[in-house]
Amino acid sequence: MKSNLKFFKKFKSLPVDKFFYNVLYDKKDGYYSVQDPFGSKGDFLTSPKISKLFSEMIAIWIIYTWEIFGKPKNFNIIELGPGDGDLIKVILKVFKKFPYFNSVKKIYLYEESNFLKKLQKKTLKSEKVEWINNFNKIKKGPVVFFGNEFLDALPIKQFKKEKNNLYEKYLILDKKKKIKEVYFHASASDLKVISSFKTLKNLKFIEFPKMGFNELGKVVQKVSKLNGCILIIDYGYLKPNNQNTLQSVYKHKKNKLFDNLGKADVTSHVNFALLKEFYTKNNLKVKKTITQGKFLKKMGIIKRAEIVEKKMKFDEKTNLYYRLKRLLSSRSMGDLFKVSLAYKFKSNKYQI
Numbered sequence: 001m002k003s004n005l006k007f008f009k010k011f012k013s014l015p016v017d018k019f020f021y022n023v024l025y026d027k028k029d030g031y032y033s034v035q036d037p038f039g040s041k042g043d044f045l046t047s048p049k050i051s052k053l054f055s056e057m058i059a060i061w062i063i064y065t066w067e068i069f070g071k072p073k074n075f076n077i078i079e080l081g082p083g084d085g086d087l088i089k090v091i092l093k094v095f096k097k098f099p100y101f102n103s104v105k106k107i108y109l110y111e112e113s114n115f116l117k118k119l120q121k122k123t124l125k126s127e128k129v130e131w132i133n134n135f136n137k138i139k140k141g142p143v144v145f146f147g148n149e150f151l152d153a154l155p156i157k158q159f160k161k162e163k164n165n166l167y168e169k170y171l172i173l174d175k176k177k178k179i180k181e182v183y184f185h186a187s188a189s190d191l192k193v194i195s196s197f198k199t200l201k202n203l204k205f206i207e208f209p210k211m212g213f214n215e216l217g218k219v220v221q222k223v224s225k226l227n228g229c230i231l232i233i234d235y236g237y238l239k240p241n242n243q244n245t246l247q248s249v250y251k252h253k254k255n256k257l258f259d260n261l262g263k264a265d266v267t268s269h270v271n272f273a274l275l276k277e278f279y280t281k282n283n284l285k286v287k288k289t290i291t292q293g294k295f296l297k298k299m300g301i302i303k304r305a306e307i308v309e310k311k312m313k314f315d316e317k318t319n320l321y322y323r324l325k326r327l328l329s330s331r332s333m334g335d336l337f338k339v340s341l342a343y344k345f346k347s348n349k350y351q352i
């Protein structure tokens with residue numbers, strides 16, 4: 001219990017998002033600052049770790065977008081939250097098969113954790129990529145932002161509505177140093193913002209990604225200025241239903257939310273209806289949110305698997321299709337993960 005104290009810093013209580021920000025991203029003790037969480041030795045598997053074909057499909061989508069945008073000579077690609085760098089590594093390998101495109105594209109990585117930046121540098125060795133903290137550095141050409149499991153890793157705020165009053169959930173340590181939930185009146189500014197979203201109108205329990213929208217706000221500004229798009233792939237839902245979606249995973253198993261703080265991953269599900277409303281409010285066009293399964297199939301993942309399998313032995317083929325099933329099946333990630341595309345560009349052809 002003593003270890004929980006350090007995430008409160010000097011505060012007696014903290015709103016849910018600020019507390020979990022410390023748990024996940026504190027420079028000294030935060031989950032993403034002290035360990036490599038990815039892969040079988042870590043706590044969870046993301047799609048790039050399940051199959052390289054996932055990353056190849058993102059590469060194909062980026063090249064398709066470049067073509068739709070008229071094959072510009074300046075083309076900026078920014079990955080949001082690149083994890084251990086595995087996804088972009090495969091993407092760069094695909095790009096090398098398209099020499100002209102490869103010569104005009106620029107790659108930027110947007111990463112909060114210094115620990116993961118080091119890991120990304122190790123994975124990417126001599127690849128030509130640039131880490132970026134401020135998108136103002138990008139001056140020319142359309143911008144393509146993409147992020148896999150970026151938003152679900154950004155702490156959310158939680159509120160309850162009672163008799164038209166909005167209360168925010170805070171976390172507090174009781175006398176026995178156990179974490180307890182308490183509610184305080186929401187701030188006037190949060191109340192104003194939350195009331196402005198139709199998607200949240202009739203809910204009694206509200207999750208609001210203030211930190212996520214702050215980050216996306218910077219992204220939206222850049223897209224509005226230079227033209228471009230934002231592809232978000234994440235675990236999430238289409239209709240909010242008063243759910244508390246905060247969840248924790250430790251060594252590939254469900255973990256109680258307040259256990260193993262700083263050693264376990266904590267995420268929430270993305271509200272894709274709210275995300276869509278956020279983009280629309282910011283004058284971006286938004287495509288219909290689709291499932292990961294549908295997106296990957298549209299990009300040609302099955303055809304690609306058929307090509308790859310030709311050189312494989314039986315057990316390798318079995319493994320390939322087992323992994324593909326995990327990515328595509330409606331019972332697995334195929335439906336649970338959704339893909340959202342927002343953009344600013346004049347084209348009737350653009351789709352996902």
Ligand SMILES: C[S@@+](CC[C@H](N)C(=O)[O-])C[C@H]1O[C@@H](n2cnc3c(N)ncnc32)[C@H](O)[C@@H]1O
Binds near residue numbers: 032047081087110147
């Ligand atoms: C769940 S991981 C996903 C990693 C990777 N995209 C993948 O699919 O394997 C979330 C990533 O987002 C990063 N991240 C979280 N908040 C961030 C922020 N505010 N700015 C930049 N990166 C952030 C994390 O450090 C981590 O790299």
